[in-house]
Structure formats: C-alpha cells, structure tokens
C-alpha cells in the first residue's frame with residue numbers, strides 16, 4: 001500500500017505536484033493518468049525518496065522509504081528505462097542491484113528469463129533497443145519479488161507481444177495481492193489493465209475512482225447511424241424519445257446504448273440504414289473530457305502543407 | 318543489520334566498478350604514465366649528473382626523481398575519481414542506485430570506500446614500481462628502500478595518488494557533471510597549483526593546495542626551504558582538503574533531489 005498525504009513538490013516557481021492525497025491499494029492495478037507534465041513521474045520519484053517533497057508525506061506500508069530494510073524487496077520500480085550505465089552488461093546491472101539488497105544471485109538469472117533477455121544477458125546495455133531496455137528495467141523492478149510495483153509508462157517501446165505480456169504480468173501481480181501502480185498515456189491499454197484510476201492534472205487530484213465508475217461518469221455511449229433518409233430518421237428518433245445529434249460527417253449520433261431499438265425503429269418506418277454501430281464509452285473520451293481544462297501543453301492542429309504562412313495567425317489552440 | 322547494509326553496499330559497488338571499462342583504462346594510464354615518465358626522467362638525470370651544479374648534487378634526491386611522472390599520472394587518477402562518481406549522474410543510474418540504497422551516506426561512502434581502496438592498491442603498486450624502476454635507471458646514483466626517509470616517501474607516493482583520487486570523487490559528487498568536474502580539477506592540479514608556486518608572493522598560498530602539500534611526503538631528502546610543514550604535516554593538509562570535499566559532496570547529496 002502506498003499512501004500519499006498532502007504531497008507537494010515545487011521546482012522554483014513551478015508547482016509540479018500540488019497537495020496530492022490518495023492511497024494506492026493492494027490486490028488491484030491502479031492506473032495513474034494525467035496529461036504531459038501533470039506530475040506523475042515527479043510523484044513516483046517522491047514515493048521512492050528520490051525527490052524530497054516540498055510538503056506532505058509518503059508512506060510505504062506505513063514506513064518512510066528510507067527506513068525500509070532492503071527496499072527493493074518491498075518496492076520494485078521502473079521509472080526510466082534508459083537510466084543505466086550503457087557500458088555495463090544486463091547481468092551485471094541486475095547483479096549490483098541484487099547485491100545492494102541482499103538478493104541471491106540466482107534471482108538475476110530468473111528475472112532475465114522472465115523478461116526474455118537471457119540471450120543478451122552478457123551484452124552491454126548501450127546496444128539495447130528501447131524495448132529491450134524497458135524489459136531490463138522491468139526485470140530490475142521484479143528482482144526483489146516486492147509487494148509493491150510501480151511502473152512509469154512501461155509499455156513505451158514494447159512490441160505487441162511485449163505489451164500483451166506486461167498487461168498479463170501486471171494483472172497477475174495484482175491477482176497475487178500485490179500493489180501495482182502504473183502510469184500510461186495509452187488509454188486503450190490502460191482500460192484493459194487497470195481496475196482503479198488516479199487522475200491528476202497540473203499536479204492536483206482530479207479523480208480517484210474505479211475504472212467503471214470513471215468511464216460512466218465522464219464518457220457517453222452512443223450509436224452512430226447513417227441513412228440516406230436522414231430527416232425521416234431524425235423525426236422517428238425524436239418521436240421515440242431518443243436524443244440524436246448530427247456529427248460532422250453527416251451521420252447521426254444517438255445518445256445511449258440503443259442499437260437494437262434504433263434498428264427496429266428504422267425497419268418499422270421503412271428507413272434504409274447504411275450504418276448502425278454502437279460506440280462504447282471509452283476511457284480515452286472520459287480522460288479527455290476530465291482533463292480538458294488542465295492540459296498545459298496543447299498541440300497546434302497541423303496546418304496543411306504549403307499553407308503554413310497563410311495559416312499562421314489562425315492556429316487553433 | 319547496519320553492518321549487513323554496509324557489506325551489501327560494498328559488494329554492490331565493487332560489482333559496479335569492475336563492470337565498466339573506464340575503471341580499467343584510467344587506472345592503467347595512471348600506472349603507465351607515472352612509471353614511464355619516472356623512468357625517462359631518471360635515465361636523463363643519470364646521463365646529466367656530472368653537469369649538475371654542486372648545489373643540486375648536495376640535495377640530490379633520487380627517490381623524488383623517480384616520482385617525476387606523478388604530476389601527469391595523477392591526472393589519470395583524477396579522471397578515475399571523477400568518472401566513478403559522475404557515471405551515476407550522466408547515465409541516470411543515480412536514481413536506480415538511490416532507490417536501492419536510499420540512505421545516501423551509506424551509498425556515497427560505500428562507493429568511495431570501494432573506489433578509494435582500489436585507488437590505494439593501484440597507487441601503492443605504482444609508487445613502488447616507479448621507485449624501483451626509476452632507481453634501476455639511475456644506476457650508481459640510486460637510493461635504496463632502507464635509506465633514510467625513502468620508505469616513507471614511497472608509501473607516501475601511494476597515499477598521495479589515493480588522496481588525489483578521493484578528493485576528485487568528493488568534488489565530482491558536488492558538481493555531478495563529468496565535464497565540469499574535469500574542467501575544474503585538471504587545470505587546478507596542472508596549472509593553477511604550478512602558477513601559484515612560480516611566483517614568490519603567491520607561493521605561500523600555493524603551498525597549502527592539496528597537491529603541493531601532499532607531494533612533500535615524496536621527498537626523501539629534506540630541502541633547505543621554508544615550508545612550514547613536514548612530510549606528514551603536508552599529507553595531513555591534503556587529507557583536510559579531501560575531508561572538506563567529501564563533506565561538501567555528502568551535504569549536497571543529502572539535500573538534493575536525485576538527478
């Protein structure tokens with residue numbers, strides 16, 4: 001269990017984390033979401049005692065991180081895959097970590113096997129691809145067989161097989177009763193992995209709730225309908241009490257989860273349908289809605305090539 | 318439990334230091350350069366002994382001559398000390414290391430104990446080797462290990478190289494960047510110290526610098542000058558510099574975020 005209590009971090013003027021109070025519980029996967037610069041990595045560094053909080057406190061199963069005996073056997077973390085000496089072999093990288101926490105040498109081979117890096121164990125880490133480094137970082141997190149695992153964007157750089165693997169890994173770690181805390185920007189991935197969500201924006205807590213509840217509260221399901229007889233369809237829907245709005249491409253979006261009802265309605269009225277597709281409320285949509293107000297770093301929508309000069313003034317924010 | 322933690326940290330730091338190539342090449346350069354230049358200067362001195370002025374012949378110090386390579390060899394020790402510490406920072410490994418060993422004093426002094434012990438071993442081997450090989454080059458003018466002050470000077474040479482390396486580790490812990498650390502330490506040892514020593518008015522200040530004070534111990538034959546400290550006093554002054562650098566490094570490491 002990880003408990004944050006009024007956790008705050010200021011870098012000069014910049015408030016990176018602002019009074020975070022929440023608990024990451026064992027037995028489930030807790031997703032940690034927030035736009036770029038929201039303070040996720042900073043929070044994780046404070047949990048590991050790497051950055052000193054400006055105010056507030058972090059407790060790991062009741063203790064402060066520095067007080068843990070052999071901390072790698074309590075908390076395993078992957079923060080930055082490339083944070084290792086490139087001239088050292090994967091094996092020696094893990095060996096020095098194991099030795100510092102009294103973890104038996106045999107465990108190094110085991111975790112290398114687990115992450116599939118046995119074949120390159122004696123190679124220098126600087127020759128590793130990002131995904132291989134990521135696997136090595138995951139091996140380091142697993143090394144001490146810890147009760148708490150923390151991953152900062154672990155699927156970055158992994159191939160589809162690797163993504164599938166780490167999803168199952170996190171779910172099985174949680175199923176064993178461990179605490180799993182993971183940040184990611186890949187919403188579809190997160191939706192399949194996490195049971196609970198902690199969402200922050202500009203350092204402040206925006207949501208701390210179950211995945212299902214989060215989506216229900218912040219996103220909507222709708223049915224996308226296209227028909228050559230759009231006006232008639234709209235009237236029919238209106239009569240039946242189904243709210244529908246017109247999408248940009250001329251299709252209709254009918255509120256709710258009512259594909260069957262709409263299909264039958266259209267058949268009843270003899271209306272031809274070209275498309276009838278239910279759209280589930282998604283985590284991505286819920287996330288975008290919730291954090292719309294706290295996104296700091298917006299992209300300009302891409303200007304058409306050649307249009308650059310003319311479009312300069314009109315960039316949308 | 319505390320001693321467990323210390324042993325574990327030492328073991329881990331030993332694995333770290335032996336598994337990167339910079340350890341091997343910096344220390345080999347230190348050995349080769351110190352011995353090579355020492356032998357060369359000793360051979361040249363032997364050839365020109367007869368043309369030396371009488372003054373110099375009276376205070377002729379064959380031991381010190383064989384240590385002529387220390388001035389350059391110590392720079393490789395500086396690089397060793399700097400890289401041992403800054404490797405952690407330039408690679409980002411520091412965050413992994415401090416997550417594994419969150420007590421920063423244990424981490425820092427564990428690392429410095431291992432790197433310092435290795436520097437001591439290499440420093441002693443270098444000092445004895447450069448002494449014996451240098452004396453062989455000096456032929457009839459050589460000193461023996463049993464002559465007055467010689468054993469002290471040779472052991473002192475090993476200690477000197479060790480302290481140079483540890484001082485560099487302390488400074489590098491404060492500065493974190495390899496380029497900045499080398500950019501300050503190299504000129505400090507190679508230029509500033511020599512420039513200060515060249516001018517009479519600044520000489521008094523210069524003789525309290527770590528390398529000037531520390532190198533006094535490598536003289537087996539006392540010189541008629543007004544240095545206000547003896548061989549061990551000089552090494553003591555150098556040790557104070559080392560302690561100050563380590564204390565500064567520790568204070569900063571404790572209070573800073575790990576990055």
Ligand SMILES: Nc1ncnc2c1ncn2[C@@H]1O[C@H](COP(=O)(O)OP(=O)(O)OP(=O)(O)O)[C@@H](O)[C@H]1O
Nearest residue numbers: 011014015016034035036037038039040041042043
């Ligand atoms: N060492 C530092 N010094 C100064 N500012 C920092 C430092 N570390 C982080 N910040 C600032 O704190 C804020 C939070 O950064 P952080 O890396 O925690 O965000 P994040 O949620 O992990 O973002 P991302 O999704 O892009 O990884 C950012 O504005 C960042 O610029």
Ligand SMILES: [Mg+2]
Nearest residue numbers: 040041042152
């Ligand atoms: Mg981040």
